[in-house]
Structure formats: structure tokens, C-alpha cells
Amino acid sequence: MTGAVWIFAEHQDGTIRKTTLELLGKGRELAGQVGTDLVALLLGSGVDGLAQELAAYADKVYHWDDPLLERYNSDVYLQTIAGLAEKENPQILLAGATFLARDLFPRVAGRLKTGIAVDCLNLEVGDDGLLVARRPLFGGKALADVICRQGRPQIALTRPNTFPLPDTKGDSTGAVLTVDLAVDPAQVRLEVLEVVRAPQERLDLTEAEIIVTGGRGMKEAANFQLLEDLADVLGATVGATRGVVDSGWRPHDDQVGKSGKTVSPKLYIAVGLSGAIHHVMGMDTSKVVVTVNKDPQAPIFQYADYGILGDLFEVLPLLTEALQKELGKG
Amino acid sequence: MDVNIVVLVKQVPDSEAMVQVKADGSGVEVEDRYALNFFDALAVEEALRIKEQVGEGTVTVVTLGTQKSLEALRTGIAMGADEAVLLEDPAFVGGDEYATAKALAAAVKGIEWDVILCGKEAFDDSSGIVGPLVAEFLGIPHITTVVKVDLSPKERTVIVEREIEGGKEVIKATFPVLLAAQKGLNEPRVPPVTGVMKAMRTEIKKLDGAAIGLSQDEVGKGGSQEEILRYHRPPQRPPVTMIQGEAGDAVKQVVTLLKEEAKVL
Numbered sequence: 001m002t003g004a005v006w007i008f009a010e011h012q013d014g015t016i017r018k019t020t021l022e023l024l025g026k027g028r029e030l031a032g033q034v035g036t037d038l039v040a041l042l043l044g045s046g047v048d049g050l051a052q053e054l055a056a057y058a059d060k061v062y063h064w065d066d067p068l069l070e071r072y073n074s075d076v077y078l079q080t081i082a083g084l085a086e087k088e089n090p091q092i093l094l095a096g097a098t099f100l101a102r103d104l105f106p107r108v109a110g111r112l113k114t115g116i117a118v119d120c121l122n123l124e125v126g127d128d129g130l131l132v133a134r135r136p137l138f139g140g141k142a143l144a145d146v147i148c149r150q151g152r153p154q155i156a157l158t159r160p161n162t163f164p165l166p167d168t169k170g171d172s173t174g175a176v177l178t179v180d181l182a183v184d185p186a187q188v189r190l191e192v193l194e195v196v197r198a199p200q201e202r203l204d205l206t207e208a209e210i211i212v213t214g215g216r217g218m219k220e221a222a223n224f225q226l227l228e229d230l231a232d233v234l235g236a237t238v239g240a241t242r243g244v245v246d247s248g249w250r251p252h253d254d255q256v257g258k259s260g261k262t263v264s265p266k267l268y269i270a271v272g273l274s275g276a277i278h279h280v281m282g283m284d285t286s287k288v289v290v291t292v293n294k295d296p297q298a299p300i301f302q303y304a305d306y307g308i309l310g311d312l313f314e315v316l317p318l319l320t321e322a323l324q325k326e327l328g329k330g
Numbered sequence: 331m332d333v334n335i336v337v338l339v340k341q342v343p344d345s346e347a348m349v350q351v352k353a354d355g356s357g358v359e360v361e362d363r364y365a366l367n368f369f370d371a372l373a374v375e376e377a378l379r380i381k382e383q384v385g386e387g388t389v390t391v392v393t394l395g396t397q398k399s400l401e402a403l404r405t406g407i408a409m410g411a412d413e414a415v416l417l418e419d420p421a422f423v424g425g426d427e428y429a430t431a432k433a434l435a436a437a438v439k440g441i442e443w444d445v446i447l448c449g450k451e452a453f454d455d456s457s458g459i460v461g462p463l464v465a466e467f468l469g470i471p472h473i474t475t476v477v478k479v480d481l482s483p484k485e486r487t488v489i490v491e492r493e494i495e496g497g498k499e500v501i502k503a504t505f506p507v508l509l510a511a512q513k514g515l516n517e518p519r520v521p522p523v524t525g526v527m528k529a530m531r532t533e534i535k536k537l538d539g540a541a542i543g544l545s546q547d548e549v550g551k552g553g554s555q556e557e558i559l560r561y562h563r564p565p566q567r568p569p570v571t572m573i574q575g576e577a578g579d580a581v582k583q584v585v586t587l588l589k590e591e592a593k594v595l
Contacts, residue, residue: 012495071499072499074471074472074473075471098495099474099475099492099493099495100494102458102474102475103462103472103473103475103492106458106459106460106461106462106463107462107463107465107466107472109428109459109463109555110428110431110462110463110466110467111466113555115426115428115554115555115556116427116457116459116555116556117457117556118456118457118458118459119456119457132559134562135457136564137349137358137454137455137456137561138343138347138349138358138360138453138454139453140564141349141564142349142351142358142561142562142563142564143351143561143562143563143564144559144560144561144562145558145559145560145561145562146556146557146559147557147559148555148556148557149557150555151555189470189471189503189507190471190501190502191501191502191503192499192501193500193501193502194499194500195494195497195499195500196497196498196499196500197494197496197497197498198496198497200496204495204496206495210594252477252493252514253493253495253496255513258345258368258453259369259513260513262456267588267592267594267595277345277346278345281345284564284567287594288588288592288594289567290588291570301570301572302570303567304570305567305570305592306570306571306573306584306587306588306592307570307571307572308572308573308580308581309572309573310577310580311577314577315577315580315581318577318578318581319581319584319585322581322582322585323585323595326585326589326595327595
């Protein structure tokens with residue numbers, strides 16, 4: 001059997017991240033096409049339950065359980081994953097394009113002397129059995145299909161919210177293999193002193209199904225409460241434009257756009273923002289876009305499916321109310 | 331106790347530049363509107379602040395490219411960098427991030443440095459691969475999406491804050507280390523007029539493949555891992571449906587459309 005398809009299983013607060021679940025679904029499809037096993041990699045401390053959860057999707061789960069792995073440290077994770085890959089020769093290695101993966105996997109690719117494609121919007125197996133990854137260039141103004149002919153594994157990081165989730169429960173009964181952590185301490189040069197993260201009430205923008213974003217048309221920070229109310233009703237995450245972040249109304253973590261986050265929700269509601277190109281680059285792969293703006297010339301209307309021409313301060317409370325009624329009916 | 335810094339930079343099309351995919355998918359045409367990459371300007375700024383804090387040291391900006399890339403170096407010099415290096419060789423053309431990082435790492439070996447700074451990604455390919463790869467090829471640790479740098483020149487250490495989803499990591503590293511700048515790290519200075527004049531006078535060091543000790547098959551297409559098969563235009567969204575009527579009606583209509591037509595509720 002040729003080398004397996006590996007999925008890096010990212011988890012946070014005791015839960016497998018959604019982008020990983022997407023890849024377990026996509027990875028199963030790819031593994032079937034090339035005729036090999038689907039393997040999940042789980043690194044962490046005291047996350048046995050997650051190993052069992054992954055085994056429902058994968059043929060095999062490699063589980064490293066060590067206090068050293070509780071916090072992400074690129075020096076430790078790099079040695080661990082690259083070390084096993086050197087032994088097992090997977091042919092494909094996939095992860096979501098998260099902060100962690102984008103920090104780690106370029107380095108893994110360098111260590112294994114192979115290629116990596118980042119922020120991919122599609123993956124498929126070509127006629128010659130190679131992984132064809134579609135990745136955006138120039139902020140999505142062009143797309144490129146890329147392959148890696150020689151190096152193995154073929155590594156790709158995919159944009160969260162790109163693939164459908166697999167069935168809620170997988171029907172696989174994969175084996176969980178516990179692997180001892182073997183790290184050369186001399187090669188651990190970074191020391192992670194602290195991880196600061198408030199408990200998240202809402203999904204991160206990159207993984208949110210629905211996003212409501214406000215621009216400078218919101219007029220002041222306090223008015224974002226209108227978007228918070230709408231987000232509550234929709235189970236959405238609130239985003240902001242560069243102008244809003246630069247004005248200090250919202251943190252950079254909330255920024256959607258070329259110098260912020262790139263998002264791909266199923267519904268994106270853009271309110272009081274003109275649709276500057278650097279913003280559009282961060283949200284143009286959203287499935288459905290609704291915009292509310294009082295300027296009929298605003299470019300955002302060119303990037304929207306549904307447009308409401310009107311005053312957001314009038315429209316937003318009505319929209320929240322109407323959605324509450326609609327969704328409340330269940 | 332000086333601290334020497336290398337900053338990896340890139341001249342990229344600005345976000346407003348027109349990009350047209352050729353009809354046969356063989357390439358792209360990009361409007362001639364280039365500037366120093368946004369995140370790289372943050373890296374240059376941080377290098378200058380470190381130098382100002384420490385009082386001693388050299389800031390060297392390095393890029394791989396063509397004559398067009400000289401502008402990125404001149405911007406770096408105009409902001410206050412001391413030296414500039416252009417890696418230029420016809421053999422470099424068509425290389426991917428892997429080949430580019432190989433060449434940058436080889437060139438950096440010939441420079442004295444304690445810290446390497448770069449942007450977290452370039453505006454054109456947005457992959458963010460080159461920085462970590464350079465660190466790998468040099469055998470030094472790296473930290474990406476850096477939003478705060480607290481450097482102790484005497485201890486030869488740095489404590490950085492790195493952005494993650496909804497929070498941050500605080501990481502300590504000892505020199506040498508590579509740091510990739512994220513938005514929020516600083517506000518890059520506007521080059522002063524004297525700086526711009528200095529940039530025009532400063533001699534830029536040029537190195538080709540032989541000068542950095544790499545053979546032809548280690549650079550450019552031959553030294554690459556990734557190959558672009560074809561380009562595509564992004565899918566076009568159908569024309570917008572404008573919802574007419576007063577606010578109350580418009581809102582009802584859009585909720586119905588989202589439920590029944592778009593099926594996203």
C-alpha cells in the first residue's frame with residue numbers, strides 16, 4: 001500500500017476544530033481515490049476522548065499524550081510530526097490553515113524537503129495520482145492549481161469552511177496507537193511562557209458559519225451593539241473592517257480583509273461598509289453575501305447576492321427582529 | 331552590545347492592482363503598481379526600533395528578485411536601514427517559496443546577524459511560507475504573526491507576543507531567531523526626505539547564485555517543490571438582487587430570500 005493520507009487534528013478547549021472535521025471528510029474521499037488509509041495525528045495532553053472521536057473517522061489515529069504538548073511549541077511539534085513522517089512516508093498531509101498550522105507546516109515541509117500549498121480552496125486527485133491543490137493568489141484575484149511532483153508528503157493547508165462536514169458520526173473503527181514523545185531537548189529553543197485566550201463565546205471568524213461585519217458607517221464603537229444583537233439571533237460572529245479596527249472600535253482579531261482574516265462563511269452580512277478591495281479580498285469566498293448600505297454607488301453591492309439600500313440604523317433593528325421571529329419559530 | 335538584524339522584504343503588487351488571468355490559463359498579467367509588502371514594512375520598522383533602542387547594530391534589508399525589487403530595498407533604506415542586498419540571477423526566475431527560501435538562507439549566511447525579521451506573508455501569494463523555511467534552512471527557531479517584541483540586548487533574548495485565534499501566545503527565544511510581523515506590531519514610519527535621498531545614493535549589493543554558493547539546480551524552477559499547472563479566474567458572483575421598498579418590507583423580503591432561495595437560514 002502506498003503512503004497514507006494524514007490529517008493533523010487540531011483541537012481547542014477539548015473539542016476537535018471544525019476545520020479538522022472538514023478534512024476528515026475530504027481526506028476520506030482522497031484516500032479512497034488513491035487507495036490508501038486515512039490517518040489522524042493527535043498531539044496533546046489528557047485528550048484521550050478526542051482520540052476515540054477521531055477513530056470514528058480515520059483508519060488509524062496516532063496519539064501523542066504528553067504534558068509537553070499541552071501548549072503548541074513549534075520546536076516540539078515540528079520534531080514530532082516530521083520524525084514520524086520520515087519513518088512512515090505519508091503521501092499526503094493536510095491541516096486547516098489556522099494560526100498554528102500556518103506557523104508549523106511550512107517548517108515541516110522544509111524539514112521533509114517537500115512542498116506546501118497554503119489557504120487552499122479545493123483539493124483533488126489528478127489523473128497521475130498527484131494531489132492538485134487550488135490556491136488563491138493576489139488576494140483571490142486569481143487562482144492557481146499547484147502540484148508537488150517529487151517531495152512527500154504533499155502538504156496542503158485548507159481555508160476553514162471550505163469542505164462540507166462529514167456525517168455527525170463517522171462509521172470507521174480506527175485503531176488508536178499511542179506514540180511516545182521523543183523530542184531532542186537541545187532542539188527545543190522556544191519557551192512558551194503563557195497562552196492568553198478568553199473563553200470564546202462565539203466561533204472564530206475563520207470558522208463561523210455566519211458573520212455580520214460592520215464598517216465605518218457604524219459611526220462609533222457603541223453602535224456595534226446592533227451587530228452583536230443580530231449576531232446573537234443568528235449564532236454569528238461579529239467582524240469589522242480595517243477602518244473600524246484602525247479607529248480602535250474593535251480589536252484586530254475581528255478584522256476581515258487582506259491585512260486581517262480571510263473568511264468563508266455560508267452567510268456574510270456586510271453593514272455600513274463600502275467594499276474596498278482589501279476588504280473584499282477577505283470575504284469574497286463567502287457563499288451568500290447580504291449588504292446594507294445607503295450609498296447606491298458603494299462597490300460592496302457588486303460583491304453581494306442581496307442588497308438593501310437604506311439606513312443601517314433603521315434596518316438593523318428590524319432585521320434582528322424579523323430573524324428572531326423567523327428562527328424563533330424553529 | 332550591538333544587535334544586528336536582517337529584514338527579508340519583497341516588492342509586491344498593491345491591493346488595488348488589476349490582475350488578469352490569461353484566457354488559456356497559462357499565466358497572469360499584473361498591472362504595474364508595486365510597493366513594499368505591507369507586512370514587510372512592519373518588519374523594517376521593528377528592526378529600526380530595535381536598533382534605536384539598543385543604540386548599536388546594523389539593519390540589512392534583503393530581497394530576491396529583479397530590478398523592480400530594488401524599490402523595496404530603497405524603501406527600506408529610506409526608512410532607515412543601513413545596507414541592502416539584492417539576490418538577482420536569471421536562474422532564480424520561476425522559483426517557488428522553497429527555492430526562494432533556499433537562496434535567502436544561503437545569502438543570509440554571509441551576513442552577520444542576531445535576529446531575522448520578515449512579514450508574516452506577502453500580499454501577492456499570501457502563503458507565509460518563506461520566513462519559516464528560511465529559519466529551517468538556517469537551523470534557527472521561528473515565530474510567526476508577531477504583534478509585540480520585547481528585546482533584551484544583554485541577555486540576547488527576546489520575548490514576543492504572537493497572535494492566535496482570539497488571543498495570544500507569549501514566547502521567549504534566545505538569539506538567533508526569526509520573527510514574522512503581523513499587523514498591530516507597529517505603525518511603520520513614512521520615510522523622511524533625507525532618507526529618500528540617501529536611498530538614491532546608497533549602493534545596493536548584488537549577489538547571484540554563484541556568489542551565495544548555490545548551483546543552478548538548487549534555485550529557480552529546478553530548486554522548487556511546487557509547480558503551477560494552470561491559473562483560473564475566480565468564480566463570478568451573479569448580479570446583486572436589490573431589495574426594494576421601505577425598511578420593514580425590505581427586511582421581510584430578505585429574510586424570505588435567505589430562507590427559501592439561498593437556503594442559508
